[in-house]
Amino acid sequence: MKPALFEYHRAASVAQAVDLLAEDPGAMILAGGQSLVAAMNFRLAAPSRLIDITRIPDLDRIAVTAEGVAVGAAVRHRTLERHDGAHAVNPLIRAAQAHVAHVPIRNRGTVVGSLCHADAAAEMPLVLLLCDGWVELEGPGGNRRIPAEQFFRMHLTTARASDELATRAVFPALPPDAGWAFAEFARRKGDYAIAAVGAIVQCDAGGRITRARLAACGISSKPVRLGRAEAALAGGTADATAAAEAGRAAATHVDAADDSIATAAYRRHLVAALTERVVAEAAARARRGTE
Amino acid sequence: MNARALPRPQIPVNSADPRHAVTLTVNGVEVSREVSPRMLLSDFIRHELGLTGTHVGCEHGVCGACTVLIDGVSARSCLTLAVQADGAELRTVEALADGDAGLSVLQQAFAESHALQCGYCTPGFLMALTEHFESGDPLDLSDEGIREMIAGNLCRCTGYANIVVAVRRAAELSGRS
Ligand SMILES: Cc1cc2nc3c(=O)[nH]c(=O)nc-3n(C[C@H](O)[C@H](O)[C@H](O)COP(=O)(O)OP(=O)(O)OC[C@H]3O[C@@H](n4cnc5c(N)ncnc54)[C@H](O)[C@@H]3O)c2cc1C
Ligand code: FES
Ligand code: FES
Numbered sequence: 001m002k003p004a005l006f007e008y009h010r011a012a013s014v015a016q017a018v019d020l021l022a023e024d025p026g027a028m029i030l031a032g033g034q035s036l037v038a039a040m041n042f043r044l045a046a047p048s049r050l051i052d053i054t055r056i057p058d059l060d061r062i063a064v065t066a067e068g069v070a071v072g073a074a075v076r077h078r079t080l081e082r083h084d085g086a087h088a089v090n091p092l093i094r095a096a097q098a099h100v101a102h103v104p105i106r107n108r109g110t111v112v113g114s115l116c117h118a119d120a121a122a123e124m125p126l127v128l129l130l131c132d133g134w135v136e137l138e139g140p141g142g143n144r145r146i147p148a149e150q151f152f153r154m155h156l157t158t159a160r161a162s163d164e165l166a167t168r169a170v171f172p173a174l175p176p177d178a179g180w181a182f183a184e185f186a187r188r189k190g191d192y193a194i195a196a197v198g199a200i201v202q203c204d205a206g207g208r209i210t211r212a213r214l215a216a217c218g219i220s221s222k223p224v225r226l227g228r229a230e231a232a233l234a235g236g237t238a239d240a241t242a243a244a245e246a247g248r249a250a251a252t253h254v255d256a257a258d259d260s261i262a263t264a265a266y267r268r269h270l271v272a273a274l275t276e277r278v279v280a281e282a283a284a285r286a287r288r289g290t291e
Numbered sequence: 292m293n294a295r296a297l298p299r300p301q302i303p304v305n306s307a308d309p310r311h312a313v314t315l316t317v318n319g320v321e322v323s324r325e326v327s328p329r330m331l332l333s334d335f336i337r338h339e340l341g342l343t344g345t346h347v348g349c350e351h352g353v354c355g356a357c358t359v360l361i362d363g364v365s366a367r368s369c370l371t372l373a374v375q376a377d378g379a380e381l382r383t384v385e386a387l388a389d390g391d392a393g394l395s396v397l398q399q400a401f402a403e404s405h406a407l408q409c410g411y412c413t414p415g416f417l418m419a420l421t422e423h424f425e426s427g428d429p430l431d432l433s434d435e436g437i438r439e440m441i442a443g444n445l446c447r448c449t450g451y452a453n454i455v456v457a458v459r460r461a462a463e464l465s466g467r468s
Binding site: 001101102 | 308309327328350355369372419423440442
């Protein structure tokens, strides 16, 4: 099908985009269009006005600073994926991006658009949550930042107000001694995850886990921290038994209902297996780091 | 790049939609048109420009039949509005063969390897692969690497085996293997 009629505006600045958004309650931001145009083609979305933000100067910048990787709202997935500076401080980004759709879609889709779209099975929201990142927003009342923990509310719903533009997202750098890993199961590489898990693990010189952070997507209505699995790992040795234990604990976080793609039981099985795998991999990287 | 005159289909304009002026380079030729904001780039290419090599399968980004190159990188023309392509350098499958002089290496490899049957998906595969072949990046020519290169394109006929063969053959023909 074809989209319903809308007004098209190409914003020249963040301020103009915010004004255009505030003027019309039916307005939506157009970034890469890789989710929005598909929804419009099926008339699942029928915005009265689209505000194209991709030509706003400076919004396509990636800045790697002490706080981490700051990704402007017009940065395409593929640009971030290939950015060596970003990879150097946060290798989870590149590892996860390889699973976001396919190259032609990553060439157009934006990272911040993916965060704002907030599909419960999307990879980049998981990564933002895992590294304790945040989203920066600009609205008629000024700007604010929302930590990932609060930004994702449920499938396709965020804490962003409808008159706010997300201007950038910041993915903090990983601690230099941290091990990391990301694993996903999908029917076909590039499909949304049936389940995916990411891990950041730090160990002391004796191989004991000093800090473990785990997050998953595809298993709930939003990306979730695997708190019970993190607790199972804390203070223990990073061996196969601990990884398996973390996997069992991770499975208790699955609260997605059976759907056309997978049953909840199958998702529990997947998240346990993926957690076991990423814990082992991240711990091995962390041990190599402390050697 | 070969520049050829583009056909101009005579489509009656009886729409009340607003119009936006767009100018872009299509297969080496500069074109300017007035389009409705809701015109998809895929429809612009097919209906406004008469370049029917770009196919439309699903109109929601899944099949890859509509893949074109925008500023040198592959993109779904069904998920891009024509107004978004204003100022862009666009290439469609029509740009690949050098007139009557011959097929591109990828086209030749597809033909030789029986990598197409009905051919509906073929332009999308060719354009997605052209990006990989034109980039300076090393090509991963393992089965898995090739399957990943073509993972964003669906083919209902071939079962993909001969497409994998064709990609490897194209790499051989272009000295990339
Ligand atoms: C076939 C296919 C497969 C895909 N597979 C995956 C996958 O496996 N994993 C995955 O994560 N994604 C996948 N995607 C989605 C893709 O990653 C999208 O690019 C992404 O979800 C949205 O980014 P966009 O820039 O295209 O946003 P758009 O489509 O332009 O916008 C999406 C939504 O976010 C809003 N929005 C965008 N930017 C902003 C902003 N700066 N401020 C406020 N609101 C904003 C829009 O108004 C809209 O509601 C897939 C898409 C397709 C077509
Ligand atoms: S028609 Fe565009 S991807 Fe199927
Ligand atoms: S050859 Fe028929 S769909 Fe691919």
